Amino acid sequence: MADHNPDGDPTPRTLLRRVLDTADPRTPRRPRSARSGAQRALLERASSRRLSGQTKTIAKGRSRGARSIGRSTHVQARGHLEEQTPRTLLKNILLTAPESSILMPESVVKPVPAPQVVQPSRRESSRGSLELQLPELEPSTTLAPGLLAPGRRKQKLRLSMFQQGVDQGLPLSREPQGNADASSLTSSLNLTFATPLQPQSVQRPGLARRPPARRAVDVGAFLRDLRDTSLAPPNIVLEDTQPFSQPTVGSPVYHSLPCTPHTGAEDAEQAAGRRTQSSGPGLQNNSPGKPAQFLAGEAEEVNAFALGFLSTSSAVSREDEVEPLPDGVEEAEKKMEEEGVSVSEMEATGAQGPSRAEEPKGHTQVTEAEGSQGTAEAEGPGASSGDEDASSKAASPESASSTPESLQARQHHQFPEPAPPPGAAVLSSEPAEPLLVRHPPRPRTTGPRPRQDPHKAGLSHYVKLFSFFAKMPMERKALEMVEKCLDKYFQHLCDDLEVFAAHAGRKTVKPEDLELLMRRQGLVTDQVSLHVLVERHLPLEYRQLLIPCAYSGNSVFPAQ
Amino acid sequence: MALVTIVSQKKQIKRKAPRGFLKRVFKLQKPQLRLEKSGDLLVHLNCLLFVHRLAEESRTNACESKCRVINKEHVLAAAKIILKKSRG
Numbered sequence: 016m017a018d019h020n021p022d023g024d025p026t027p028r029t030l031l032r033r034v035l036d037t038a039d040p041r042t043p044r045r046p047r048s049a050r051s052g053a054q055r056a057l058l059e060r061a062s063s064r065r066l067s068g069q070t071k072t073i074a075k076g077r078s079r080g081a082r083s084i085g086r087s088t089h090v091q092a093r094g095h096l097e098e099q100t101p102r103t104l105l106k107n108i109l110l111t112a113p114e115s116s117i118l119m120p121e122s123v124v125k126p127v128p129a130p131q132v133v134q135p136s137r138r139e140s141s142r143g144s145l146e147l148q149l150p151e152l153e154p155s156t157t158l159a160p161g162l163l164a165p166g167r168r169k170q171k172l173r174l175s176m177f178q179q180g181v182d183q184g185l186p187l188s189r190e191p192q193g194n195a196d197a198s199s200l201t202s203s204l205n206l207t208f209a210t211p212l213q214p215q216s217v218q219r220p221g222l223a224r225r226p227p228a229r230r231a232v233d234v235g236a237f238l239r240d241l242r243d244t245s246l247a248p249p250n251i252v253l254e255d256t257q258p259f260s261q262p263t264v265g266s267p268v269y270h271s272l273p274c275t276p277h278t279g280a281e282d283a284e285q286a287a288g289r290r291t292q293s294s295g296p297g298l299q300n301n302s303p304g305k306p307a308q309f310l311a312g313e314a315e316e317v318n319a320f321a322l323g324f325l326s327t328s329s330a331v332s333r334e335d336e337v338e339p340l341p342d343g344v345e346e347a348e349k350k351m352e353e354e355g356v357s358v359s360e361m362e363a364t365g366a367q368g369p370s371r372a373e374e375p376k377g378h379t380q381v382t383e384a385e386g387s388q389g390t391a392e393a394e395g396p397g398a399s400s401g402d403e404d405a406s407s408k409a410a411s412p413e414s415a416s417s418t419p420e421s422l423q424a425r426q427h428h429q430f431p432e433p434a435p436p437p438g439a440a441v442l443s444s445e446p447a448e449p450l451l452v453r454h455p456p457r458p459r460t461t462g463p464r465p466r467q468d469p470h471k472a473g474l475s476h477y478v479k480l481f482s483f484f485a486k487m488p489m490e491r492k493a494l495e496m497v498e499k500c501l502d503k504y505f506q507h508l509c510d511d512l513e514v515f516a517a518h519a520g521r522k523t524v525k526p527e528d529l530e531l532l533m534r535r536q537g538l539v540t541d542q543v544s545l546h547v548l549v550e551r552h553l554p555l556e557y558r559q560l561l562i563p564c565a566y567s568g569n570s571v572f573p574a575q
Numbered sequence: 576m577a578l579v580t581i582v583s584q585k586k587q588i589k590r591k592a593p594r595g596f597l598k599r600v601f602k603l604q605k606p607q608l609r610l611e612k613s614g615d616l617l618v619h620l621n622c623l624l625f626v627h628r629l630a631e632e633s634r635t636n637a638c639e640s641k642c643r644v645i646n647k648e649h650v651l652a653a654a655k656i657i658l659k660k661s662r663g
Contacts (some may be wrong), residue, residue, distance in 0.1 A: 473596030476589070477626050482586045484630035487637060489645040491580045496647050497629070500654040504625055507662060508603035508618065516608060523609040524601075529617035536661050538624050552623050553582075554590045557616045573613065 034106075472499050508532070526561075592619035607657055629657045 025033075081252050320347040481497045483488055515528040538548065563571050597615040601608070610618075632653035637645045 021655050218618055328639065348662070404587050469596070470600070473593045473600070476593050476596070477622055480588055481626045481630050485645055486630075487634055487645050488581045488643065490647060492647045493633070493645050493650045496650040496654070497626075500629060500650070500658065501622075501626075503654075503658060504661060505600055506604065506620070507658070508621065509601055509608075511662075512601075513605050513608055522607065523611055524614050525611050526614055526617055529614060529621065533617075533621060533624075536621075536624075538621075548620060549617075553592075553616065556617075557592065560613050561616055 035110075470496070474501050478502055511535075592616055594619070597622075625657065625661055626661070628663055629653055 159246055475498075478494050478497050478501070482494065511532050512524045512528055515531050516522065516524045519525075519528065530545045532541060533545065533548070539545050546562050549558055553561070560573060563575050565571050591652050592615070594615050598610060601610050601615070601618070629650075633645050633649045636649035636652050637643075640646075640649065641650070
């Protein structure tokens with residue numbers, strides 16, 4: 016494959032381009048040589064590695080394309096029949112259609128029987144059958160089915176094609192009983208596929224079995240990951256360039272991440288803030304590992320991150336960074352980068368960093384700071400000063416990565432801004448990070464402490480009871496309404512009690528007054544007495560205080 | 576906010592009565608009056624029942640208007656009725 020891959024690891028797309036461009040007139044079907052087979056296998060593995068490594072490349076067809084490209088390139092280059100996915104076979108056929116007479120009937124017939132071939136072959140186990148039927152299959156051929164996790168049909172088709180080739184080339188393939196239709200169909204095709212199986216493939220039957228499962232997972236996960244993640248290769252580089260992000264985040268923090276999706280929609284601000292904090296560091300923790308993971312093809316974690324992001328974002332409705340996440344593939348990437356960035360920032364902040372990461376207070380401070388910065392962002396990315404911009408941009412990466420962290424403050428501020436700037440801001444934010452970090456977090460604005468707070472604190476108890484009794488989700492404004500109602504109610508209550516006490520000529524409100532009040536309210540009736548209500552609604556301790564009960568020693572408490 | 580903030584439900588509530596709060600409120604409202612020691616518990620009971628009725632009424636209003644969330648209007652309409660009932 017050297018000739019087709021002069022550069023170290025061309026993308027499958029480039030390979031495909033080359034393949035298509037070259038349009039090698041030579042028939043792709045040639046007897047496979049052991050060398051080519053081995054090289055193909057190597058190339059496939061390399062392509063798979065490349066695929067996993069290059070997250071930003073095209074998503075779906077790429078793996079297949081890569082494989083097919085690899086195969087086609089191999090084929091074209093060497094004129095050997097690789098294991099070929101059916102796709103590659105088709106490609107080759109189409110490319111070389113006019114050349115060889117053998118191909119002609121194939122080209123015509125092949126597309127038709129291909130699907131048909133697929134159907135019967137599909138019934139059998141994809142890879143296992145393939146392997147069983149073609150034990151001598153080249154490792155590439157067996158690998159191909161493994162690689163083509165989604166392309167099961169193609170594998171079958173390929174098998175059928177193989178069958179032809181095998182029948183023609185090798186004496187071994189008698190298997191295709193299951194693919195009777197396929198074989199019958201494919202026999203008509205009689206391509207130059209009749210290249211005998213490579214001896215190498217025969218030599219390596221064991222290798223064939225190994226990769227499939229893993230490949231499939233990798234491919235699928237990789238495709239998913241490709242779709243989900245952004246496409247900027249430099250991002251990976253950026254991630255790599257921040258090794259110090261790793262030590263900051265401890266693995267235990269990562270465990271918080273799974274919790275975040277479950278927390279769901281709690282009280283948005285604080286709970287979300289806490290959760291996001293934990294998830295942020297957790298995410299950051301994973302970000303350093305991401306490049307390696309990507310390379311390894313383990314995109315599941317990334318997906319988990321994306322999911323975690325999504326969940327957290329959904330949980331906190333207002334996350335500006337997170338909102339675009341579903342829309343933007345970039346978001347996840349940027350966030351990961353930003354996580355790394357923010358992590359580094361956090362480290363830079365030192366005491367603030369850990370406090371931010373862990374303390375809700377610090378978090379709020381950070382959110383405040385970020386919120387202020389975010390407001391600056393909202394006003395205009397290019398607003399005021401470059402430093403401010405940088406700071407805001409850096410804040411946005413901070414928030415982006417620590418979107419969980421800065422959710423609260425950000426909610427109201429940056430919706431559209433952070434999304435576009437973070438990408439560019441990441442680069443600029445890195446140098447600006449130290450400046451950003453030094454920004455003192457805006458001091459919390461404390462509301463009027465004096466009277467209202469304890470009053471509201473007391474009322475909040477009844478407001479919570481209201482939401483508990485209602486058993487339905489409520490709006491915040493509705494709760495404020497309930498507070499007002501409670502205020503009015505207390506006023507009425509006191510007035511009534513005053514009237515009742517005055518009516519009884521007392522200056523002290525006694526329980527009889529209360530009972531009278533409840534009777535007038537309709538709560539206490541002839542059927543339902545006060546004691547009944549007390550028993551129903553009050554805990555035991557209060558009941559003991561309210562309802563006289565006889566105790567030992569001929570004593571009654573409370574005394575009547 | 577264009578978005579509606581919905582407060583999640585509490586699954587567990589405290590059953591304690593904010594006795595100090597109730598006493599303070601009564602004192603602020605009617606400094607000339609005195610409240611007996613068990614009186615605030617009954618006041619608390621009264622509040623519980625009031626809130627309970629208010630919640631039920633609000634819930635009914637919300638269900639009637641086929642909303643899944645209790646709105647301000649539901650609470651307002653319910654409060655009118657219940658406050659009138661609680662006038663004594």
